[in-house]
Amino acid sequence: MESNKNDRGYNLSDMKYFITGGAGFIGSHLAEKxxxxxxxTVYDNLSSGKDSFxxxxxxxxxxxxxxxxxxxxxxLKKSMRGHDVLFHLAANPDVREAIRKTDTDLExxxxxxxxxxxxxxxxxxxxxxxxxxxxxxxxxxxxxxAEDYGPLLPISLYGASKLxxxxxxxxxxxxxxxxxxxxxxxxxxxxxxxxxxxxxFINKLKENSDELEILGDGTQQKPYLYVNDxxxxxxxxxxxxxxxxxxxxLGANSSTRVSDxxxxxxxxxxxxxxxxxxxxxxxxxPGDVPQVRFDxxxxxxxxxxxxxxxxxxxxxxITEIIKEI
Numbered sequence: 001m002e003s004n005k006n007d008r009g010y011n012l013s014d015m016k017y018f019i020t021g022g023a024g025f026i027g028s029h030l031a032e033k034x035x036x037x038x039x040x041t042v043y044d045n046l047s048s049g050k051d052s053f054x055x056x057x058x059x060x061x062x063x064x065x066x067x068x069x070x071x072x073x074x075x076l077k078k079s080m081r082g083h084d085v086l087f088h089l090a091a092n093p094d095v096r097e098a099i100r101k102t103d104t105d106l107e108x109x110x111x112x113x114x115x116x117x118x119x120x121x122x123x124x125x126x127x128x129x130x131x132x133x134x135x136x137x138x139x140x141x142x143x144x145x146a147e148d149y150g151p152l153l154p155i156s157l158y159g160a161s162k163l164x165x166x167x168x169x170x171x172x173x174x175x176x177x178x179x180x181x182x183x184x185x186x187x188x189x190x191x192x193x194x195x196x197x198x199x200x201f202i203n204k205l206k207e208n209s210d211e212l213e214i215l216g217d218g219t220q221q222k223p224y225l226y227v228n229d230x231x232x233x234x235x236x237x238x239x240x241x242x243x244x245x246x247x248x249x250l251g252a253n254s255s256t257r258v259s260d261x262x263x264x265x266x267x268x269x270x271x272x273x274x275x276x277x278x279x280x281x282x283x284x285x286p287g288d289v290p291q292v293r294f295d296x297x298x299x300x301x302x303x304x305x306x307x308x309x310x311x312x313x314x315x316x317x318i319t320e321i322i323k324e325i
Contacts, residue, residue, distance in 0.1 A: 013037055018083040018125075020070060020116060021090030023049030025192050026131065028057075030087060030231045035063060043079055045069040048093045053192050070112035077119045085127045085238070088116050091161075093195050095135070096285050098157035109161030110168070117172045129181045129238055130169055134222075134251070134292050135159030136184060144295035147184070147247045156287030170245050179244055181237050186251025186294055186310075189317035190227030191324060197258060198317055201265050202325050211275040212266070215284035218259030218276070222292040223251040226313035229306040236304040253296045254310040258284075261314055268318050 015038040021027045022042030031054060034040045039062035042054060046067060057063045068075045070090055080086070092098070092108040113130075120128060137145050138153040154160045169180045193199045204212055225233075233250045241248070259276070266274045283290040299305070308316060 015039075015084040016082060017041070017085050017087060018043060018080055019087045019089060020044070020112075021049060022087075023051065023054045023065070024089065024093070025049075025053075025190075025194055026188055026227055026230055027087075027089045028053035028192060029190070029227050030089070030234065031057060031063075033231050033235060034087075035060060038062065038084075040064070041066060041079070041083065043068060043070070043076070044090065048194055050192075050194075070115055071107065073115050073119070076115055077122055080119045080123050080125065083123070083125055085129065086116065086120055086125055087129045087234070088113065089131045091131070092158065095156055095158040095287060099286060102157060105157045105161035109158070110164045113165040113168055117168060120178065121172065121176050126176075126178045127180075127238075128169060128178060129234055130165065130183070132166055132182050132184045133159065133162045134184055134186060134249070134294065135289060136163040136166065137289075137292075139289055142291045142293060144253065144293045145249070146295040147249055147298055155289060158287070159289075166247075173245050180246065181234070181241060182245065182247045183234055183237065183250040184248070185230065186223040186225040186249075186292075188227050188230050189224050189313055191317075191320040192227075193317070193321055197261055198265065198314065198321055199325070201262060202269075202321060205265070205269060205271065205274070206325065209271050209274065211277055212262060213277050213279065214258060214262055215279050216258065216281050216288070216290065217278050218257065218262070219282065220258045220284060220288070220290040221255045222289075223253070223255045223294045224310045224313045224317075225251045225306055226308045226316060229308060229313070233299065233304055233306065237299070237302065240302050240304075248299050248302075249294045249296055250299065251294045251296060252306050252308070252310040252313065253294060255293055256310045256314050260311070261318075264315055265318050268315075268322060
């Protein structure tokens with residue numbers, strides 16, 4: 001029988017995985033894939049995740065769900081005991097929320113990441129995979145951004161929190177001999193989405209199929225990555241990258257304009273006469289980075305590429321989200 005041992009020496013089939021935010025959009029897809037390799041514990045307070053995203057996993061061998069909050073440090077330490085690899089995906093999913101409540105990303109991003117790392121330290125867990133974001137780069141020239149681009153000057157509280165989390169992770173790794181895989185996500189799309197431009201557009205059109213409000217001027221352009229590609233990329237990086245702190249852009253080397261997403265959407269929904277109403281300006285909201293391009297050559301040199309281009313990911317996600325909403 002072929003072993004599941006990879007070139008870096010980790011026997012993934014015997015590992016116990018702990019996923020914060022594992023009942024969320026990305027986390028639930030990741031949990032499905034990890035169950036093929038070992039035991040999985042999902043830790044989620046269901047503030048944005050949903051029972052329905054993981055109910056098909058309940059009862060499967062090796063799956064465990066703990067409904068709890070990452071701010072409960074004692075509960076987190078107890079729950080994490082005995083695991084081998086920590087996937088930290090939990091965070092505030094709505095970048096705009098911090099405009100209304102400015103401590104949201106501090107609590108749900110930075111503080112909970114400290115709690116995760118401290119719980120790992122006390123439990124002797126030395127491997128963490130972290131879901132970071134392109135927002136750490138801030139507002140940059142319109143060019144493909146490599147992982148060594150700097151200085152990193154986020155323009156949103158969400159991005160600031162993600163960058164702070166990266167710093168905490170790096171510090172814990174160097175002081176306490178941990179290893180980290182930090183993935184700076186593009187915009188992730190696909191089934192089980194709970195927010196994002198496609199989700200918002202569909203809901204707006206269900207309320208009024210004659211017109212569609214588009215934040216900004218529609219020229220905003222970013223890379224989009226299909227959710228299963230995102231999960232695959234994280235697992236590939238974990239298996240094949242072996243620095244103490246591994247930092248990778250995870251996305252497509254192509255990008256998609258917001259106005260083109262709207263056009264794809266009305267075509268698939270069969271609504272040819274929709275009027276587009278733009279709110280104006282070059283960004284959707286304060287803190288939005290209107291233009292993002294990824295240099296993905298570092299992941300490509302490692303041996304991984306996404307299965308879909310940015311446009312293909314958007315088109316596939318539209319088809320699937322329409323069926324869900």
